[in-house]
Amino acid sequence: MNIILLHTHDLGRVIEPYGAGVRTPNLMALARESTLFRHCYCTAPTCSPSRAGMLTGMLPHSAGLLGLAHRGFHLKDYSKHLVRYLGDQGFETALCGIQHEAPSDKVQEWLGYEKILGPETAGGDIEGDLENARAVCRYLREPHNRPFFLSYGMASTHRVYPKNGGVDPNYVLPPFPIPDNAQTRQDTAELYQGVMAVDDCVGMVLDAIRETGREEDSIIVFTTDHGVAFPNMKCHLYDTGIGVALMLRYPGNPGKGTATDALCSHLDLFPTLCELAGLQPPPWLQGVSLCPVLEGRAGQVRDELFAEVTYHAAYEPMRCVRTRRYKYIRFFDDLDSFSPSNTDDGPSKTVFCEAGYFDRPHPRELLFDLTLDPVERVNLAEDPQLQDVLSGLRVRLQGMMEETDDPLLEAEYTDETGKKRYRRIPAPKDSIVNRQLCLSPETHDPADFE
Structure with missing residues (x-):
């Protein structure tokens, strides 16, 4: 056919x-x-x-x-x-x-x-x-x-x-x-x-x-x-x-x-x-x-599926596993908030920028109950009743990454102070990637790209 x-x-x-x-x-x-x-x-x-x-x-x-x-x-x-x-x-x-x-x-x-x-x-x-x-x-x-x-x-x-x-x-x-x-x-x-x-x-x-x-x-x-x-x-x-x-x-x-x-x-x-x-x-x-x-x-x-972000306009590595009931998202960089560069410019982005959205931190891990919270706004990663669920989803995500040779497996390391840090996955030499985390809500200056 x-x-x-x-x-x-x-x-x-x-x-x-x-x-x-x-x-x-x-x-x-x-x-x-x-x-x-x-x-x-x-x-x-x-x-x-x-x-x-x-x-x-x-x-x-x-x-x-x-x-x-x-x-x-x-x-x-x-x-x-x-x-x-x-x-x-x-x-x-x-x-x-x-x-x-x-x-x-x-x-x-x-x-x-x-x-x-x-x-x-x-x-x-x-x-x-x-x-x-x-x-x-x-x-x-x-x-x-x-x-x-x-x-x-x-x-x-x-x-x-x-x-x-x-x-x-x-x-x-x-x-x-x-x-x-x-x-x-x-x-x-x-x-x-x-x-x-x-x-x-x-x-x-x-x-x-x-x-x-x-x-x-x-x-x-x-x-x-x-x-x-x-x-x-x-x-x-x-x-x-x-x-x-x-x-x-x-x-x-x-x-x-x-x-x-x-x-x-x-x-x-x-x-x-x-x-x-x-x-x-x-x-x-x-x-x-x-x-x-x-x-x-x-x-x-x-029973499950996976999704990912590594690069868009800027580097912002994250991975998730989703089942019919739960979603687990993990971030693999040293940033604590979302990159403005990766949200397309427009009036709705301007509203979010002016309200301080990109100044707000996000946790390193997110866990959502998609039945009770289909809008994914209540992070349950610290909920003591769901630690078994969280552990299980961590294992599923890790298993997928290992099975598929995800380059982010090499990203995490511990610095001299004992803090977990993340190496950046390199982009191709001829790629255009935003160096800055924060741009004005409506403009992308060519000088900001490498």
Whole structure:
């Protein structure tokens, strides 16, 4: 079967099928034809590492993509990318719009796409996304002698958001955990404008799929890289950062039109596509197939998942393990507060900056009970009744890091005073990484980068 991957930047679950307060009728239509995963999580709430996890089937540190591709980070082995794997299986491979696993000038050389249908778009470029949607539709209407993999990436939901052209900010509710005021409502209204543009693009592509009969021979995936570019979301390991939309549509799906609470990771997409397409999964995959859930043979296929941050604009290493009940987050640096550089600039960030958010310390470890505290605001790491839970999650996280040769294993050491300290994991020599921990809320001075 063909594989059609529809994906967008920085969306999280802010679409109508997940209950968001924005109309997305085309994505609702797709949801009714798909299995919708209510509890899918990315491997990293930052663009390139997240996509590395999804498209190599390995955790970002295993794949080697610890930071942003356009800032000099890259995979250890591009032959392990889904595109190269499918090309080796005889698929025609085509890209239209955003990818974030390789520099823009290396897409065909490193990723191996045979065809580039349209350029990468910038945040808020609605017209660019629409033009790329038209290119995708033209491609779908062409004759194809081989099964194809088509990746269509949209950027309308990435900052800078499009100017609001139809969403009244007086009647929107900023997503949790953003406070409700005039600045954040305007920010949310502009985000919604981008979300609606994504829905329009998806609608165009779905129409072309129906018109060409591709519904009968194609697997259709809709997802995003990570949470929305607001504080406490993108680049954070809270569920608001790692929680993502995932819908799977394919011919004969017995779970069509249903939602599942099965815990799943972006790591699971690669092996799932292999099974649905009748392909032998490659040996490097770290995820599990979701087909038992899709086919109703199992309610769950995993008990835990992992996510990470190493680099975004600045170095801020952290790891987490999440089960259905608990979340454990550990920080691996000497900082006591979040780096402002790693929260995208915008009105909501300004609100947080002015309120002193980036001056507030965070503990070295966080433990949350996701049933009693789904908003992850009560740290239970010091709770005497949960020390067994905490110890168990520490063991799980340590075991994952050892099994996957996480470079952070070498970060911790004890200084001459007996205090635990952390070495910095080096970035590639040609990478652009912010040296400073604190930047102004709205500007990034080029002099601040090395």
